Every structure is written in C-alpha cells, then in structure tokens.
Amino acid sequence: MKYCFGVDIGGTTVKMGLFSTEGELLDKWEIPTRTENGGEAILPDVAASIRKKIEDRDMSVSEIVGAGVGIPAPVDAAGVVQSTANLGWGYKEVKNELQDLLGGIKVEAGNDANVAAMGEMWLGAGKGEKNVVMVTLGTGVGGGIVIDGHMLVGENGAGGEIGHMFVNPDEEETCGCGLRGCLEQYASATGITRLAERRLAKNDDQTILRGQSLNAKVVFDAVKAGDEVAVQIAEEFGKYLGEAMATLAVIVNPAVIVIGGGVSKAGEVLLPYIERPFRERAFFADRDTRFVLAVLGNDAGICGAARLILG
C-alpha cells in the first residue's frame, strides 16, 4: 500500500492526517502552530511530526508518495507564499523548505480554501466529480475551484476569491478588502447578520427575530420556524449568492457547487434559497449544476492536502 500525508496549517493548530492513496483516512492528529519568531518553527514541527509518524508506524519512506499542505494565504503554483495574516510568515517557499526538511519526500502546497475544495472532490460532497466549486460561508466567504481535477491556482495564488465578486453597485458600506458590494458583504455569517439588522430596522413587521441577538443561526432557525421576516432575509441572502453562482458557473461550468462553512450548518433549508435565483439566472449550459452541502467539515483541509500529492 502507498500512503500520503495531509497537513492543514491553521493559526492555532496544525491538523494532520495519514491516508492511503486510495483515500482511506488511517490516522488523524494535531500539533500546536507555533507562530512566534516569524513562525520559524512551524514547518520543522510539521516535518518532525511526519517523521515520527513514519517511525511509529514502522513505515518505509518508499511507501510515502508525499505530503500536501494547506495554508491560510495565497500560494502560487510553485508553492510559494508572499505573506500570511496568522502564521507570522512573510515570503516563504513552503514546498521547497518542507521538502528539504523531509529529506526529499515530495511536497505540494496550496491555499486552504482551494485545498478544501480538493478534499470535498476527493472524499466528500463532490466525490466522483472533476469540476467542483466550494463556497465556504464563514466569517467571510471563501472559495475554492477545482477544474478537471486540478486546483485553480491563478497567477499569484489568488484564484477562487469568490467572496469578492462584485454583486451590488449600490452598496455604501465598505468590505474588509476595501471595495464595496462584494458577495462577502451579504453571504457570510456577518453579512447575514447585517442583512437581518437592516431588514429589522426597515419597519415594525412582527418577527421572532426582534429582541434576539442576531446571527446566521438565529435567522435560519427562524426560517425553519416559518417566520416571514426571516424568510425574506434568507431570500435576499440567497439572491446575492445564487446570482453570483450563476455568473461563476458561466465562467467555470462546474458539475457541482458545494456549500460549506459555519453558515452551512443550518442544513438543507439553505439550499432552495440559493438554487432558486441560480436557476432563474443560469446560462442554459449550467442549469444542471447541482448544489450540495459540504460533508467533511474540519477534515476537508487534510483530505484535500493529501489529494494534492496525487496530481
């Protein structure tokens, strides 16, 4: 049997997994991310942990196909990072450095959102497909695009930044990126809260949302309870997201769009709100595109990272 490692480097912990090349998750563990001193210990820690696992399991290096790494920053096609918000790294040749630390075991590196999309394609909601978009609805809106089985990396690693698609020319508030009218301003957890606050301030319509501390979960719980105002908020959220997905589909023509991230925990109730405006706006060739919920949760990163190594 051949093996590969998947490494998902986050701001506080590094998630690690050992997989068979057939896609079986054999072992899973975590180590802390030591971001001090420019994050200089992170890759040596990862290498040491991989070496120890190889030793503990009495594996031979010839059985290891390689190790893939997901990183919370843009990563170019050569596995190079220019800077990171949470790891302490500036310019870093992740692929080359880790490869050296592992004594020549092959390494590939990618952006964490793109890597998560690879994970859902390999072992999750997009299993069996080769053209997969993953949208992660969390504090922000992240995106990963897989085309013909390969990550869409782009010129400087910034491919798939779906959250900053331009969806509303009339927006007056500024997005975290400095622009106005980005998808993230409506479809993220914070975006949904904002839509809810705006809707409640508009008039005195009765709703169980009033008086509650507003967030995405509260809104979708109210949708499930049949609250009309909450349904209107869900419709506005879904219109922005669904229409943006129609434009995304016109460009990349995916088989499936996977919805993940914290907001997706609302469950199946979410999908019709996205699908309806999507179908209304979709180019005829994209009308069969399916919407599904992510299934791998926090394991998407290690799965996708491991998959990177399989080409």
Add this chain to the structure above:
Amino acid sequence: MKYCFGVDIGGTTVKMGLFSTEGELLDKWEIPTRTENGGEAILPDVAASIRKKIEDRDMSVSEIVGAGVGIPAPVDAAGVVQSTANLGWGYKEVKNELQDLLGGIKVEAGNDANVAAMGEMWLGAGKGEKNVVMVTLGTGVGGGIVIDGHMLVGENGAGGEIGHMFVNPDEEETCGCGLRGCLEQYASATGITRLAERRLAKNDDQTILRGQSLNAKVVFDAVKAGDEVAVQIAEEFGKYLGEAMATLAVIVNPAVIVIGGGVSKAGEVLLPYIERPFRERAFFADRDTRFVLAVLGNDAGICGAARLILG
C-alpha cells in the same frame, strides 16, 4: 523537427495551418466547409487535406505530433460535441472520428473561443504567460480561459462563456440566450450600437454621431475625434466590461486579459475605457492584471488548435 496541424472549423471555411512544435507557422491554407447532409463530409475533408499536405511536403507520419481542432460549439474534455449551430452536426465524437480518419495521428478538439485563447497565449498577445483570458468582442461576446497553460473546458464544454455574465439587474430587453442583463448586451458590437441608440434617444446633446448609421466603429471613431457623447457611450461600455473583468479576475486570477474580435479593431483607444473601471473594482491581488489587444486576428484559431496537441 516535429510538426503539428491546427484546424479551425468555421461555418463556411476550414482554416488550416502547419506548425513546427516550436511555434513556427510553416504553411496556411483553407478548404470549404461542406455542411450539407449533417456535415458528414467535414471531418473526411479535413483528414484528406492533412494527408495530402503530409504527402506534398514529403513528411513522415512519425514527425507529426498531432492535429488540434477548434469548433464553433461547446466541446467537452473527451472531444465530444452535442450539437452545432452552423456545421450541421448533432452529437459527434470529433476527437475519436478524426483520429480514426487520420490513421491514429493524435487529435485534440476544443471550443473555438477557448482555442483562440490558447493561440494568443502560445504565439500572440499572451506569449510567455500561462494564465490568460481572451475576450472576443464581435457580434456577441465570446470568451476563452487558459489556466496554467490548459484550456478551462468545464463540465460540458461551456467554460468561459463570459458574454453571459450577469452585469445588470435592471435590464428589460432579452439577450439572445433568453436571460436579461448579460455582458453581451453591452460589450458586443451590437451591444455598443444599442448603448449608442439609447444615449442618442435620451436627449438632444450635440454629437457627430447623430444622423450616422450607428455601429461600434462609428462610435470609437467619434471617440478618437473627441466627441463627448461618444466618450460617454465608451465609458458605459467600459464600465460594464471592466467591472465584469474584475469579477472574472477574482475567480481566475489571470496574468493578462486579451481583448480581441471586431470591436478591438478600434485599437488602443479602447483599453483605458475598460481598464479604469477594472482597476477601481479589482481585488488587490488582481490589480497587476494587464489588458492587451489580440494580435493574431484570424490566425488565433489555427495557432491555438495546434497548441492543443502540445499538452
């Protein structure tokens, strides 16, 4: 020396080229496209023409790396077409059929707009780049996307249909595709004519455009002559196209966007009208994306088709 053929099948003629694998165009010719009887003669004609060229130039089949074909229809990753508007074909396994007709010479097939983007990347305005978008502003708006040197084909060959990006929720007229507010309604030759007609109908502002038969050339000639109303029309055109390219860039993060098609014959005057709204709306990682005019003209198809065969 090794050779490859590039074949660009159009509704009236098939353009053909013989290239060295280093990218030198050695010979170029055309044959008529015989669309009668479901287009049954088209691929046999192409194969006969290639065989004759091999014979005439006294080449050996072992020197031929293969033949690439561009087709005016969606073509999936297996080289299969479902239907065509202009060739008479319904379902057709282009890659397999032509491969058989050529006695095993390797064949690849792609959509003509995607293939043209490959051509501009290989030998034209995107030379030296691996992440290239080509926008063809003709009767409609066509698009081709090259990611890491490979065509973005998509699930059913409909990747890169840039003309049907959703750019205006307020549009009341219907696009040829049946939707409303597609980029093609503003950025194609017919779209520019429409914008001009609307602008002139708005009020009595003085302009040299009045009384002329309006089209994209007339509008951009007036822009060059300093006509203020024409400049406003160019700004509206550029705002739709530039903002759409900002959203496209957020998704595919290209190094360069190549502007081609009939409208691009207006020349360099066109670019600032697209670039200005692009830069205002571009995500920070995409601000270095360059805009350039296509340079290969009608040869983009044969160049890109030949390039398909080089992987």
